[in-house]
Amino acid sequence: MGCSICRNAKENQKNFCQPPPNFASSSSPAIMQPGLGGGGMPTQQQIMEAKQKEAQQEEMRSELLKKILTADAQERIKRIGIVKPEKARQVEDHLLAQAKNGIKQPYTEDQVKGLLESLADHGASTKATIQFDRRRFGDDSDSDIDLEGL
Numbered sequence: 001m002g003c004s005i006c007r008n009a010k011e012n013q014k015n016f017c018q019p020p021p022n023f024a025s026s027s028s029p030a031i032m033q034p035g036l037g038g039g040g041m042p043t044q045q046q047i048m049e050a051k052q053k054e055a056q057q058e059e060m061r062s063e064l065l066k067k068i069l070t071a072d073a074q075e076r077i078k079r080i081g082i083v084k085p086e087k088a089r090q091v092e093d094h095l096l097a098q099a100k101n102g103i104k105q106p107y108t109e110d111q112v113k114g115l116l117e118s119l120a121d122h123g124a125s126t127k128a129t130i131q132f133d134r135r136r137f138g139d140d141s142d143s144d145i146d147l148e149g150l
Contacts, residue, residue, distance in 0.1 A: 065092060068099045072109035080116070091115060 042050075066074065081088030094115060095107060107115075 061092070061096070064096060064099065068095060068103060068106055069112070070106050070108050073107050073112045076109050076112050087116075087119075090119060094119070 065077075069077070077088050077091060080091065091112065095112075
């Protein structure tokens with residue numbers, strides 16, 4: 001007998017229950033191989049490789065920072081990172097960008113302080129402020145009914 005779609009398809013001389021000839025089956029190697037557009041979640045091996053790659057990049061980053069910073073400057077950035085990790089990361093990114101342009105000597109603590117002040121001044125001008133506009137609608141004394149005269 002079959003399903004109603006098949007019955008209707010047979011009437012129209014089409015078979016909708018059969019996949020088209022160019023349709024990839026679930027046992028297709030392209031779908032079963034990870035990372036080849038099969039979609040889905042990454043495998044455990046891919047996650048481990050991504051973590052290793054990220055750790056390697058962080059190690060390279062820290063090595064570069066050691067080369068372009070004095071010991072005092074490194075210590076200052078570490079202390080900032082304890083309180084505000086995003087600020088320390090921003091300073092490190094800025095220093096690494098400067099290093100790519102080429103520097104002749106390592107950054108000192110005073111230069112890092114100056115960079116922090118310039119970033120703070122720039123951040124303060126773009127900081128959003130919140131203004132409260134308190135209006136009373138139902139608690140307005142003008143709309144109260146005078147009950148004393150009743």
